[in-house]
Amino acid sequence: MTDLADETKTSAEKKNGFFSRLKMGLAKTRDTLAGGIDNILRGKAKVGPELLDELEEVMLSADVGASTTGGILDELKKGVGQNRIRTREEVIEHLKESLVRILDEPRKELKMPAQPPLVLLVIGVNGSGKTTTIGKLAQKWKAQGKRVMLGAGDTFRAAAIEQLRTWADRIGIPCIQQKSGADPSAVAYDAVQAGRARDMDIVIIDTAGRLQTNSNLMEELKKVKRVIGKALPGAPHETLLVLDASIGQNSVSQARLFHEALAIDGLVMTKLDGTSKGGILFHITRELKLPVLFIGIGEKVEDLQEFDSREFVRALFEK
Ligand SMILES: Nc1nc2c(ncn2[C@@H]2O[C@H](COP(=O)(O)OP(=O)(O)O)[C@@H](O)[C@H]2O)c(=O)[nH]1
Numbered sequence: 001m002t003d004l005a006d007e008t009k010t011s012a013e014k015k016n017g018f019f020s021r022l023k024m025g026l027a028k029t030r031d032t033l034a035g036g037i038d039n040i041l042r043g044k045a046k047v048g049p050e051l052l053d054e055l056e057e058v059m060l061s062a063d064v065g066a067s068t069t070g071g072i073l074d075e076l077k078k079g080v081g082q083n084r085i086r087t088r089e090e091v092i093e094h095l096k097e098s099l100v101r102i103l104d105e106p107r108k109e110l111k112m113p114a115q116p117p118l119v120l121l122v123i124g125v126n127g128s129g130k131t132t133t134i135g136k137l138a139q140k141w142k143a144q145g146k147r148v149m150l151g152a153g154d155t156f157r158a159a160a161i162e163q164l165r166t167w168a169d170r171i172g173i174p175c176i177q178q179k180s181g182a183d184p185s186a187v188a189y190d191a192v193q194a195g196r197a198r199d200m201d202i203v204i205i206d207t208a209g210r211l212q213t214n215s216n217l218m219e220e221l222k223k224v225k226r227v228i229g230k231a232l233p234g235a236p237h238e239t240l241l242v243l244d245a246s247i248g249q250n251s252v253s254q255a256r257l258f259h260e261a262l263a264i265d266g267l268v269m270t271k272l273d274g275t276s277k278g279g280i281l282f283h284i285t286r287e288l289k290l291p292v293l294f295i296g297i298g299e300k301v302e303d304l305q306e307f308d309s310r311e312f313v314r315a316l317f318e319k
């Protein structure tokens with residue numbers, strides 16, 4: 001995915017820009033995770049049980065989660081026991097491979113429908129970054145020449161509709177909306193209908209995110225999802241859950257609740273830039289078997305990146 005401004009750059013420059021932005025965004029998690037690992041390994045002559053205990057502590061402090069950390073260390077112990085892993089470098093290489101494997105297990109690409117439009121339903125609690133993520137995605141796709149339409153399904157507050165409308169106006173794309181208080185499933189239905197009638201490639205539906213413990217929200221979202229399927233059989237093609245990475249372990253229970261109610265297809269992890277808890281991404285992927293499709297590493301449009309597991313792990317470990 002590229003921005004218009006990027007179009008003139010060489011692909012190497014683009015790749016560098018992408019990677020340095022990623023590294024910058026992940027600085028806090030890198031300090032905790034790779035920085036901690038580095039400290040432990042430095043000065044250790046031998047790779048043994050004491051070292052593995054210390055590694056466990058570091059990974060937990062970066063919110064990798066107990067079961068995920070345990071799984072990774074079990075493999076590491078086996079390797080050490082069999083004398084396959086002996087040096088500091090081998091420990092790090094093994095860790096990196098384990099982390100990439102965890103991220104690569106669930107599928108990664110967007111499911112594309114046989115016939116456009118691709119309909120994305122975006123859900124998540126208030127403040128997780130749904131509306132900004134939608135705006136950033138829409139801007140990227142518009143810049144690639146895609147016909148994109150938005151649906152203002154967060155009808156709970158007038159300001160939420162306004163926020164999405166502002167993105168749409170700035171990008172120069174249509175936004176289907178009704179008055180605040182309107183039935184969100186009616187808005188979603190209209191948006192998908194309009195998307196079909198107006199030959200859109202992509203329709204993105206925003207939703208409200210009052211607390212996940214509120215069963216009304218889940219019922220409301222289920223209805224939105226059902227009604228979208230009536231407007232276009234097979235849609236929504238992707239139900240994306242937006243999660244704020246800075247809430248760490250809490251995001252696991254949050255994701256579970258949404259997944260149980262709504263059968264999520266993929267995750268967007270936002271605010272990785274403001275947190276040292278980025279390790280949570282490994283834990284969530286492993287626990288829920290859901291792919292991370294996009295990550296947010298800042299406020300700018302180019303700070304929403306398509307997720308690349310290998311680059312992500314490399315950025316976490318590279319000094
Ligand atoms: N630093 C940072 N802030 C973000 C990111 N994504 C979203 N935000 C901010 O999070 C706040 C809430 O976002 P919003 O899209 O309104 O959340 P919503 O309630 O889920 O729609 C806004 O101030 C966004 O600018 C990110 O990746 N990094």
Ligand SMILES: [Mg+2]
Binds near residue numbers: 130131132154160206
């Ligand atoms: Mg919003």
